[in-house]
Structures are given as structure tokens and as C-alpha cells.
Amino acid sequence: MLFNSLHFLLFFPIVVAIYFSIKQxxxxxxxxxxxxxxxxxxxxxYIILIMLSTLVDYVAGWQIHxxxxxxxxxxxxxxxxxxxxxxxxxxKYFNFFxxxxxxxxxxxxxxxxPVTLKVLLPVGISFYTFQTMSYTLDxxxxxxxxxxxxxxxxxxxxxxxxxxAGPIERxxxxxxxxxxxxxxxxxxxxxxxxxxxxxxxxxxxxxxxLAIVVNMVYNNPTEYHGIALLLATIFFAYQIxxxxxxxxxxxxxAAQVMGFNLMDNFKRPYFSGSISEFWKRWHISxxxxxRDYVYIxxxxxxxxxxxxxxxxxxxxxxxxxxxxxxxxxxLWGALHGFYLVFSIITATPRKxxxxxxxxxxxxxxxxGLQIASTFVFVNIGWIFFRANNISEGWYVLKNIFVGWSLxxxxxxxxxxxxxxxxxxxLIILFMEFVHLLxxxxxxxxxxxxxxxVLRWSIYxxxxxxxxxxxxxxxxxxxxxxx
Amino acid sequence: MxxxxxxxxRTTLIFILFVIVLxxxxxxAYSWYVIPQKNIFKSEVQFAATSEQNxxxxxxGDSHVARSVNPEFIPGSFNYAVPSEIYEQTFFKVRxxxxxxxxxxIFVFPIDLxxxxxxxxxxxxxxxxxxxxxxxxxxxxxxxxxxxxxAVKANFPFFGNGLEAWQLLANPERTPxxxxxxxxxxxxxxxxxxxxxxxxxxxxxxxxxxxxxxERLVKGFISTLELAKAHNKTxxxxxxxxxxxxxxxxxxxxxxxxxxxxxxNTLLERFAPDAYIFDYLTTYANQSVLFSDSxxxxxxxxxxxxxxxxxxxxxxx
Numbered sequence: 001m002l003f004n005s006l007h008f009l010l011f012f013p014i015v016v017a018i019y020f021s022i023k024q025x026x027x028x029x030x031x032x033x034x035x036x037x038x039x040x041x042x043x044x045x046y047i048i049l050i051m052l053s054t055l056v057d058y059v060a061g062w063q064i065h066x067x068x069x070x071x072x073x074x075x076x077x078x079x080x081x082x083x084x085x086x087x088x089x090x091x092k093y094f095n096f097f098x099x100x101x102x103x104x105x106x107x108x109x110x111x112x113x114p115v116t117l118k119v120l121l122p123v124g125i126s127f128y129t130f131q132t133m134s135y136t137l138d139x140x141x142x143x144x145x146x147x148x149x150x151x152x153x154x155x156x157x158x159x160x161x162x163x164x165a166g167p168i169e170r171x172x173x174x175x176x177x178x179x180x181x182x183x184x185x186x187x188x189x190x191x192x193x194x195x196x197x198x199x200x201x202x203x204x205x206x207x208x209x210l211a212i213v214v215n216m217v218y219n220n221p222t223e224y225h226g227i228a229l230l231l232a233t234i235f236f237a238y239q240i241x242x243x244x245x246x247x248x249x250x251x252x253x254a255a256q257v258m259g260f261n262l263m264d265n266f267k268r269p270y271f272s273g274s275i276s277e278f279w280k281r282w283h284i285s286x287x288x289x290x291r292d293y294v295y296i297x298x299x300x301x302x303x304x305x306x307x308x309x310x311x312x313x314x315x316x317x318x319x320x321x322x323x324x325x326x327x328x329x330x331l332w333g334a335l336h337g338f339y340l341v342f343s344i345i346t347a348t349p350r351k352x353x354x355x356x357x358x359x360x361x362x363x364x365x366x367x368g369l370q371i372a373s374t375f376v377f378v379n380i381g382w383i384f385f386r387a388n389n390i391s392e393g394w395y396v397l398k399n400i401f402v403g404w405s406l407x408x409x410x411x412x413x414x415x416x417x418x419x420x421x422x423x424x425x426l427i428i429l430f431m432e433f434v435h436l437l438x439x440x441x442x443x444x445x446x447x448x449x450x451x452x453v454l455r456w457s458i459y460x461x462x463x464x465x466x467x468x469x470x471x472x473x474x475x476x477x478x479x480x481x482x
Numbered sequence: 483m484x485x486x487x488x489x490x491x492r493t494t495l496i497f498i499l500f501v502i503v504l505x506x507x508x509x510x511a512y513s514w515y516v517i518p519q520k521n522i523f524k525s526e527v528q529f530a531a532t533s534e535q536n537x538x539x540x541x542x543g544d545s546h547v548a549r550s551v552n553p554e555f556i557p558g559s560f561n562y563a564v565p566s567e568i569y570e571q572t573f574f575k576v577r578x579x580x581x582x583x584x585x586x587x588i589f590v591f592p593i594d595l596x597x598x599x600x601x602x603x604x605x606x607x608x609x610x611x612x613x614x615x616x617x618x619x620x621x622x623x624x625x626x627x628x629x630x631x632x633a634v635k636a637n638f639p640f641f642g643n644g645l646e647a648w649q650l651l652a653n654p655e656r657t658p659x660x661x662x663x664x665x666x667x668x669x670x671x672x673x674x675x676x677x678x679x680x681x682x683x684x685x686x687x688x689x690x691x692x693x694x695x696x697e698r699l700v701k702g703f704i705s706t707l708e709l710a711k712a713h714n715k716t717x718x719x720x721x722x723x724x725x726x727x728x729x730x731x732x733x734x735x736x737x738x739x740x741x742x743x744x745x746x747n748t749l750l751e752r753f754a755p756d757a758y759i760f761d762y763l764t765t766y767a768n769q770s771v772l773f774s775d776s777x778x779x780x781x782x783x784x785x786x787x788x789x790x791x792x793x794x795x796x797x798x799x
Contacts, residue, residue, distance in 0.1 A: 006631055020487070186486045190493075209645075223682055419648045456500070464504060468644030472635075 001041040003250045004204055004472075011038070012254060015160075019258055024181045031155045031178075038160040039123075046122040049087055054150075054157045056083045057132045061146035061153075064139045073140060080136035084129040091122055096325030124164030126322055130289055132157050135171040137293050144172045152178045161254040165247045167265040167285035174260070182259025191444055192256030194459070199249025200470075201462050206427050207243035208471035210235040213424065214386070221392050225399040231421075233400065236386045237379050238428050241269065244283070268435040270378075273370035275339040278378060286322070290315050309344070313337035323385070328393060332385040339377055423469070505638065512640035512647060519650040521548075522564050522611050524659040532560055532661065536585050539795065541662070542572050542706075543592035546722040549778040551590075553661035555788035556795060560586075561662030568605050569597065570624055570702035573709065574615040580713050588798055589710045590718040591703075593750075593759070595732055595742050596687035598703065600696040609635040667781045670725060670773035680727025680776040684735045691736045695745060707753050717753060718798055721763040723787055728776040729767060739763060760794045762787060 001007050015034045019027060040047050060080040067073045095116045102114045135156070138144045147153040156175050162168075217224050217232035224232070248265035255262045265285050272278035279287045298311045313334070320333015343350075359366040380397065387393030437443060447455050517523050525548075539559035541551045547563035562575070576589065606612055606625035613621060613636040622632045635641065658665045673679060688694055710717055721743075729739070750757070765787075766772045772783030779787055 006628065006634070184487050184490070186490050186493075189490060220682070220685065223678065417649055419652060420645055423645055423648070456497070459497075460500060460504060463501060464508070467505065467508060467641060468647075470642045472642040 001038050003247065003254075004200065007041065016257055020184045027182075028149070028152050028155050028178055031159065032151060035155060035158040035160040035163060039158065039163060042123050043120065049091075049122055049125065050128060050158050051154075053084060053087065053129060053132050054154045056080060057136050057157070058147070058150055058153050060136050061139045064136060065146045077136055077140045081133060084133045088125055088129050090117065091119055091125055093321075093325045100327075127166045127168055128157055128163060130286075130322075131166075131168045134168070134289060134293065138171055144175075147171070147175055159255070159260075161251040161260075162262055165244070165251070166283075167248055167251065167263050168289050169262060169285070173263060177260050180259070185259075187448075188259065189257050192253040192258075194444055195253030195256065196250050197253075197459065197462055197466075199246045199251075199253060201246075201466055202242035202249065202431065203246030204470035204472070205465055206431060207239045207241075207246060208473075209420075209427070209469065210239040210242070210424055211471075212420070214239050218386050218388070218392075218396075221387070221396050226401065226403040229396050229400045233379055233383055233386075233396065235424060237270070237375075237382050238431075240382065240385070241266070242431070268438060270375055270432070271371060271435065271439060272374050272378075273367060274374055275336065275343055275377060278374055279336075279340075286319070290319055294318060309341045312340050312344075316340065327390055328384045328387055331390060331393070332381050335381045335384065339381075427469075508640045509638055512643065516643070516647040516650055517610070517639065520608075521657060521659050521664055522608055525562070525564065525662045526611070526614075528659065528661055529560055529562055538586055538799070539588040539590060540579065540584065540586040541590045542575065543567060543590075543594075543722075544597075545664070545778060546594050546724075547590075547592050547720075548662065548664045549666055549774065549780075550722050550784050550787050551791070552663045552665075552784045552788040554663075555785060556792045559661075563592075563662065564611075565664070566602055566605060566607075568600075568602060568702065569699045569706060571605065571612065571615075573702045573706040574612070574620070576706050576709055578615045580709065586715070588716045588718055588795070590720055591706065593719045593721050593743075593746060594724075594763075595694075595737055595739065598695045598699045598746075599688050599690065599693075600699060601687055601689050606632075606635075608639075610637070610639040612636075663784065665781050665784070666774040666778065668774035669771060669780060670775055671770040673775075676725070676727045676770060676776065677730065680725060680729075681731035681734055683728055683776045684731030684737070688732070688735045688737055694737060694742065695749075700749065704749070711753065711756070716798060717757040718795070719750070719757060719759045720791070721759075721761045723762045723764075723766045723772075723779060723783070724777040725770055725773050726764075726767040727770070729764065731776070758798050760791065762790070765790070 001011065011034075015030065018030055022030060036047055036050075039050065057080050060076040063076040064073045067076065098115050102112045105112045135144075135147075135153075139146055147156065152175070155178055156169075156171060159169075159174065214232050214236045217228055218236070221229065245266040252262045252265070263285055265283060267281040267284070269278055269281040272281050295311055295315045298314065299307060300311065301308045303311065314337070316333045316337030317330065318333070320329045320331070320336070323329040323332070354360060354366065359369070383396045383400075384390065384393040387396060434443065437446075447458065537558060537560050539556060541547050541553075541559065541561045541563055543563040544567045545563070545565035548561060548565050551559070551561045551563070553559040553561050562579075564571075567575075572591070579586075606621065606627075609621060609625070609632055613632075616624075618629055618632055618636070621627075621636065622629045625632060627635070640647070670676060670679075690696070707717060732738075750759075766779075766783060769783075772779055772786060774780035774783075
């Protein structure tokens with residue numbers, strides 16, 4: 001079930017209405033049924049994978065906790081990791097590695113008939129497997145105790161607002177909330193709904209509208225050069241941000257309506273002044289997952305300098321692979337790993353250059369340059385993230401500054417015309433204006449102090465924008481494929 | 483908690499009232515000001531006005547037909563084609579026309595290279611129009627949507643169409659419609675990148691090559707012909723003109739007219755003895771001045787073609 005579907009618009013109010021009508025002790029049952037229904041409305045049989053993950057991690061969690069010997073603890077931790085990563089590998093990566101191996105052997109003239117699995121990628125598998133793995137890892141590291149109630153643990157694994165695209169919640173944050181009695185609180189419920197509204201706006205009005213140009217250019221990049229490629233790349237930067245952060249806003253808002261607090265997943269990432277800051281603002285739940293369960297166990301920065309660089313690079317390489325079974329994602333991850341290592345190596349000369357140019361005396365200019373250069377580097381990464389393959393990504397990168405002219409006829413092929421281009425820029429500017437305000441204030445609190453006429457006018461304006469300029473073709477969220 | 487719930491219910495109800503008023507206002511504005519600017523609407527209004535007269539020839543099809551046939555040169559005809567129309571939709575249109583008791587005795591259908599290729603991702607965007615040609619249940623089935631979904635789309639046409647409204651209101655007369663004919667005066671010969679445009683169009687038209695005979699569209703095509711035949715209508719097939727650049731693009735994609743028409747002939751076997759076939763596919767291919775783009779005739783091209791077609795149709799009349 002997509003958030004941006006009529007199905008969800010009927011489903012969600014019904015679940016919320018029942019949720020606040022029944023006793024606390026029965027709510028987990030409702031949430032479990034609703035979550036399984038939510039997932040099964042996409043492909044019913046794949047619920048077995050979630051159930052398997054749930055059962056294995058529930059048992060593994062208890063066994064890790066109860067075992068006295070470290071060997072036994074490790075054995076059950078490996079059971080959890082192998083099960084979850086095994087599912088992920090079988091459904092997401094098997095064909096990729098099989099094809100890559102075949103291609104590699106073919107270069108040495110060794111023929112290998114490809115073995116491929118004809119399976120559909122289960123929606124959200126990367127998210128729920130990582131969420132449930134964090135549970136067993138936290139028990140192993142002694143951070144949490146195992147959950148007694150299998151039903152509540154099942155809800156933790158499958159909680160519908162964040163099941164298919166996060167935020168990837170930690171057990172110590174989400175699990176206790178299923179025991180809390182959530183009263184119907186007007187302010188909290190309306191705040192959740194406002195966040196959902198903003199999420200729908202970002203997804204339906206901005207992301208899906210920009211996708212028209214992005215898909216047109218990136219599905220046939222060799223037909224374009226210069227400004228068309230640049231425009232499509234910048235639009236993709238905003239498309240993916242609005243698509244994914246829109247989903248997160250709807251998920252966080254929906255959970256908030258029912259009384260749950262999910263972690264923030266985005267904090268205006270395109271205002272980042274460096275790549276490391278970008279990763280503190282982009283997909284925070286995944287970045288922190290990799291930090292806690294990969295980077296720190298590898299030794300983090302408390303190792304030799306070369307090993308530290310390797311740790312950073314490796315984490316981003318794996319993060320790239322997490323996003324998709326394609327070399328483009330691996331390259332994207334590697335690129336970000338390189339950016340980070342490079343930024344550490346060049347920190348001193350860059351600072352010296354800034355001082356030489358007296359930039360610290362003009363802080364707004366320094367900040368602006370930092371934001372602009374970070375945005376450029378992030379966009380170079382997005383080119384490979386969006387391209388269908390590495391050679392097409394390379395073509396885009398090579399031709400983005402070739403044959404510049406203000407002839408937009410190529411873009412007009414998509415049927416969006418000048419009006420569409422103007423509108424696309426206007427909505428991006430509007431969103432970034434709101435982001436600029438958010439950098440300095442909490443919008444919802446700020447709005448709540450304003451007269452009701454102004455507040456409602458703003459809500460109705462956003463709703464009207466969704467009605468009038470939204471794309472209602474039930475376009476899937478990009479991160480569903482991960 | 484009850485007090486909070488009551489407050490929420492009260493606020494929500496008032497808010498929903500505002501939303502309903504807004505929806506009604508937007509819908510009315512769109513229906514009154516935007517829809518009348520749409521060519522599909524203009525064509526329908528013109529058809530309603532002319533069908534009382536004696537129309538003997540009706541042209542069905544998509545933009546190739548809509549831009550090529552100027553009824554002014556073909557007495558007693560009406561160009562009932564709609565850009566982006568697929569054969570599944572043509573079936574419902576033909577059924578609707580027959581149910582309303584059309585006076586036309588000759589139905590002209592296109593047999594262009596792309597007519598059986600499913601390249602349109604959302605063929606039922608104008609649900610407000612298609613609901614007049616079929617039931618909600620049929621619309622839901624063919625558009626792969628829920629009944630509620632199509633009911634909302636058909637009755638609230640402004641949903642998601644703000645940009646289109648902006649474009650239409652900003653350029654109300656960009657493609658005038660006369661007896662269903664959409665007059666476009668662009669000149670393809672002025673384009674410097676004609677080969678690239680031709681190739682891009684061909685790539686767009688045949689995304690699923692080698693599957694260029696989509697089962698669903700073939701079914702719609704055959705059903706349409708059977709329906710017309712059952713009502714004793716004379717069937718005419720026309721292969722509409724395209725430019726040499728488009729044909730080259732199609733060839734590059736893997737489509738050759740010879741192979742396409744060889745397959746099509748097997749489909750037409752049942753209808754061929756009584757049907758007429760006029761092939762203009764390559765007739766003006768090297769006269770790019772007659773085209774507005776790689777595969778649509780412009781005003782000048784439509785005049786030339788319609789005069790030639792009228793002569794051919796004399797044999798049918």
C-alpha cells in the first residue's frame with residue numbers, strides 16, 4: 001500500500017479511529033493486523049519473510065541474552081545475521097553477484113551460464129532486516145534486554161508507518177513505546193497530521209513533478225547534453241530528497257498521530273557545509289545504523305590513520321551496496337567514501353586557503369561557498385545514483401557542461417513546457433525557503449502562535465497545491481526499491 | 483481525552499467543510515474555464531453540433547489522424563480522433579457512436595506502425611471524457627484502477643491538472659480545432675536536428691520492441707472492427723504519412739514497415755475482403771515541409787493529404 005494512494009487515505013483514519021477506541025492491552029493486536037495488512041496489500045506471500053525474520057530474531061535475542069557462554073551468544077548472533085542478510089542476499093543481491101561473476105569470467109573467456117532467481121524484490125526488505133538486526137546486535141552488546149512479548153516484538157518489526165522505507169528504528173527507542181498508553185492529544189494528533197501534509201506535498205507535488213523531467217532525460221541520457229543534463233541532475237537531487245524525506249515525514253507524522261515518536265531522518269541536507277555534515281542530515285537513521293554497527297565495531301577513528309580511512313571508505317561502500325544491487329550504487333557509495341577521506345586529508349590546506357582569502361571574516365560568503373561546493377559534490381554522486389549504468393553516468397558527467405545553450409526544446413519533449421520548468425523552480429524555491437525558516441525556528445510551534453486564519457490559510461494553500469499540482473498516478477517511492 | 487476528541491472532531495469537521503468548498507470551487511473553475519480550452523472537449527462539442535447533419539465518414543484514431551485529416555477537403559466527414567487515443571478506447575468510442583445512431587456509413591481506422599505498441603503509460607488521463615463513452619466499471623477495469631479511484635478522477639478533473647490548466651490558459655489557441663482536425667502550423671523542415679527527433683519519437687513509440695503488437699491493443703482493434711462490421715459499416719484502413727526521419731528512426735529501433743504490415747495482414751484477413759486500405763506511410767516522407775514534427779502533418783501537409791485521401795475515398799463512396 002502506498003502512502004500516496006486512496007487505499008491509505010481510507011486505511012489510516014480507520015486504524016487511528018479503532019486505535020483510540022480500544023484498550024491499551026489490545027492495541028498491539030490492532031497494530032500487528034494493520035501492519036501485516038499494509039504489507040500484504042502489496043504482495044501477500046512476502047509477509048512470510050517478515051514473520052521469519054521476526055521469529056528468528058525473537059528466539060536469537062532470548063538465546064543471546066540467556067546464554068552464559070560467549071560462543072553460544074555469538075552463534076545466535078550469527079544465526080540472526082545470516083538469516084537476515086541471507087534473505088537480503090537471496091532476494092536482492094543474488095542475481096547481481098551472479099551476473100557480475102559471469103561478466104568477470106567472460107572477460108577471461110571463461111563461459112558461465114548465469115544462474116538467476118526469478119523473484120520480485122520484497123518491498124522494504126533492506127529496512128526491516130536492518131531494523132531487526134539492530135535488535136539482536138543491541139542485545140549482544142548488552143545495550144538492551146530482549147522483548148518478552150512476541151506479539152509486541154512482531155509489531156516492532158512490522159510497524160506500518162515505517163515498515164517499508166524507515167526511519168530504521170532502534171528497539172530501545174520504539175519497543176518501550178508499545179507499552180505506553182497513548183492518549184488522544186489534540187496538539188500531538190494535529191501536529192502529526194501537519195507533518196503528514198508536508199510530506200504529501202513534498203512527495204506528490206515536488207518529487208513526482210520533477211520526476212517527469214528526470215525520467216525523460218535519465219532514461220535516454222545520450223539524447224541530451226549541457227543544460228538539459230544539468231537541469232535533470234539538479235531536479236533529481238530534489239526529487240530524491242522530496243521523495244524520501246516526504247515518505248519519512250508521512251511515516252513520522254502517522255506514528256505521531258498514534259502517539260509514537262520516530263527518529264528524525266532528514267535535517268535539510270542541502271544546507272550542509274561539508275560532506276560529513278551532509279551525512280548527519282541525510283537518511284540519519286541509516287547513517288547512524290552504519291556508524292553504530294559497522295564503523296564503530298571496525299574501530300571507528302580509534303585506530304591507525306590508514307585504517308581509519310579504510311573504515312570510512314568501507315562503510316560508504318557497503319552503504320552504496322545497501323541502496324541497490326547495481327555497480328552505480330557501489331560507485332556512488334565509493335564516491336562519498338572518497339569525499340570524506342579526501343576532506344580529512346585536505347582539511348589543513350583548505351583552512352589555510354580560506355584564511356589566505358580572508359573568508360572567515362565574511363562568514364556568510366564562506367558558508368555559502370561551503371554549501372554550494374557540497375551541493376556540487378553531492379550532485380556528482382547523484383548522477384551515478386540515478387544513471388541506469390556506469391557508462392550512462394559517465395556520459396552525463398562528461399556532457400553536462402558541453403554544448404550549452406538556452407534552448408529548452410529538448411526538455412519540452414516531456415510535455416512540461418516553460419510553465420512546467422518555471423513551476424518546478426518555484427516549488428523548489430518555496431521548499432528551500434521553508435527550510436531556511438526551519439534552520440532558525442520550529443515551524444509548527446511558530447505557526448501555532450499565529451492567528452487561526454493565517455494558520456488555516458497556510459494549510460489550505462498547501463492542500464490546494466497538492467490537489468491542483470500533485471501527480472496522482474500512484475508513483476512509488478524511490479526508496480521502496482531498496 | 484473525550485474533550486480533546488470532541489475538539490478534534492469539531493475542528494476537523496470545520497476544516498473538511500473548507501476543503502469541500504475549495505474542491506467545489508476548483509472543480510467548477512476547471513470545468514468552466516479549462517476543459518473548454520481542451521482540444522478533446524472542442525472536438526466533442528463540434529461533433530455534437532455536426533452529427534445532426536449528414537455525416538457519412540468518421541475518422542477514428544490518435545494524433546496522427548487528428549492532425550492529418552482536414553474534413554474541409556473531405557465532404558461529409560468528421561475527424562473524431564483524439565491525440566493519444568489507443569484502440570481499446572476507440573472501441574468504446576465506436577460503441578458509443580453506434581449506440582447514439584450515427585449517420586456515418588464509413589468508418590476510417592488508422593494502421594500506423596505505433597498503433598499496437600503500448601507506449602502510453604496513462605491512456606485514461608481525461609477520465610471526465612471517457613466516462614461519457616463507457617461505464618465506471620469499464621473505466622476502472624481498463625484503466626486498472628479502483629471504482630472509487632475512477633469516480634474521483636472522472637468527477638474531479640482538476641486533480642493534478644494545475645500545470646495543464648496554466649499551459650492551456652496561457653496559450654488558448656495554440657492548436658485550433660476545426661471539425662475535429664487539429665491544425666498545427668509548425669514546420670519540421672526548419673528543425674536542424676530532424677534525425678534525432680525522428681529517432682527519439684521512434685524510441686518513444688516502440689519501448690517494448692520486439693513486442694509491437696500488444697495483446698490488449700490488438701484485442702481492442704479486432705473488437706472495434708467486429709463491432710463496426712456487425713453494424714454494416716464500411717471499414718477503411720489508412721496508414722498515415724510520416725517523415726523519412728521517423729522511418730529511419732523506426733528502422734534503427736528495429737521496426738520495418740514490411741515486417742509490420744506482414745504481421746498486420748494476418749490480423750486483417752477476416753476483414754480484408756470488405757475493407758479498403760490506403761497506404762500513405764511513405765507518400766510524403768521526403769517532404770519535411772509538410773510535417774510539424776517527425777510523424778505529424780502540419781496545416782499544409784494536412785491539406786495536401788486530405789485532398790489526396792478524398793480522391794481515394796471516392797472509390798469507397
